[in-house]
Amino acid sequence: MAVLVINSGSSSIKYQLVEPDDGAIVASGLVERIGEPEGRIEHSDRAGSTETTEPIPDHRAGLQLAFAMFARGGAPLESLGITAVGHRVVHGGKVFTEPTVVTDAVIAEVDKLSALAPLHNPPNLLGIEVARALLPDVPHVAVFDTAFFQTLPPAASTYAIDAELAKKHGVQRYGFHGTSHQYVSQQVASFLGRPGSELNQIILHLGNGASASAVRGGVAVDTSMGLTPLEGLVMGTRSGDIDPGILLHLRRSADMTVDDLDALLNRHSGLKGLSGVNDFRALSELVAAEDKQAALAYDVYVHRLRKYIGAYLVALGRLDVITFTAGVGENAPQVRADALANLAELGIVVDAAANERRAKGPRVISAPESKVAVLVVPTNEELAIARAAAELSG
Structure with missing residues (x-):
């Protein structure tokens, strides 16, 4: 069983094909320096590694390059037996407090939250859009950066502005990078x-x-x-x-x-x-x-x-x-x-x-x-x- 993970961030796209049980990486890649004069694409799989440099004007072009790297290595995504695609999504607001199977309704809600994460939710959604088109027959799951910080006490999550206004517009501390903070805190305990x-x-x-x-x-x-x-x-x-x-x-x-x-x-x-x-x-x-x-x-x-x-x-x-x-x-x-x-x-x-x-x-x-x-x-x-x-x- 392998899961394709897409982490489409503000200036880079990371992707991995992972066997979740043991953490083995079947393939991985990085598209970085998006929007800069010269971008960089690297891809590694069990057959070896390749690296190229070329302009990458935007995230859509970057994602297309990332997917194309699998085919260049002789193993198109459709042939790799992928059972699910996991997507990093930065802002889940109050709506998404745990990993969620992607549907059109989920996409619409994530799009609404783009106003709160203008650098991140739009490229996150691009990753979902391209991957769903390429792999329509497997489930796509959104994992939200904000989920780990749902435990913040009110004193830490509350801003000192008009309480009714804050409630009406969902103004509170949500926190981000939660997937990383949770994972690393667990790894620290295991390591020690x-x-x-x-x-x-x-x-x-x-x-x-x-x-x-x-x-x-x-x-x-x-x-x-x-x-x-x-x-x-x-x-x-x-x-x-x-x-x-x-x-x-x-x-x-x-x-x-x-x-x-x-x-x-x-x-x-x-x-x-x-x-x-x-x-x-x-x-x-x-x-x-x-x-x-x-x-x-x-x-x-x-x-x-x-x-x-x-x-x-x-x-x-x-x-x-x-x-x-x-x-x-x-x-x-x-x-x-x-x-x-x-x-x-x-x-x-x-x-x-x-x-x-x-x-x-x-x-x-x-x-x-x-x-x-x-x-x-x-x-x-x-x-x-x-x-x-x-x-x-x-």
Whole structure:
């Protein structure tokens, strides 16, 4: 039994053909740098790997390339015995609190929620549309990023605005990257050989999109993203936390429309707004070249990250583990070192050598004397989605 998992994100598309029982990957691929001058497509299966570079103007073109890679390898999708397709969908609002079989009605509801996740739900829906057309005879299952954070207590999920207005329009903290946060928190418990119910954790999912969560006893109690995936940490193209008065000021003084402000905060802010690049690898190269704007962008990024670590340490009261995951979290040792620098008095000490050491699996990067364990744990949203899709469709 194999499940095709499609993770159609804001600037990239990841896909995997997974055997959910044992997690074996039959094939996988990545389409990245969508909308940039040169995109990159890589595909791997049991016969080998291929990689190409070419312009990828939008997500539709990217998805078509992803599907075509299977045929180029001599194994069209229709021939691979796929039993289900699992789709990552970012925003489920109050409607979707668990994995759901895709129907036309589900698609319509997810489309309505695009206003809350304008960078994500539209490409998520594109993935569903293309996959349903290509594989119409297998069930398609949507797995929602917001589901894990349905457990947030009212004090964490409620915004301090007019209560009736908030209720009418569904304004609350939903949280995102929930599939990753849930998966990683479970992997941490397994890796440490301790029940998740005993652990207080801070999970730092740092990629082009970035979020932090506080997890007490396996249950999410706070998270940095809010009504939309815009709130919280500094991200590739998104601002993260911002004084809402800035929007009013720009509306009045710069005559910016709602759409202008939406584009500014979601597409032209964050690292890109400060330095001109949103890819963290490109930012690191600019910092190494002593580019002042890039250095400032990096400092702002780390400063915001440290603020959330501190806030969640207090919210949890007792902290057992801090875990870094996702593209930046797993591959940028300098970010990990700077995020946790000078916290020995709080019981957090990073081992410099362990932090620099490259490895594929979960690993400890804290020093022996650290009271709080610091880990790097690769996320695997695809496997989590595959298992949810297999369970629901089986």
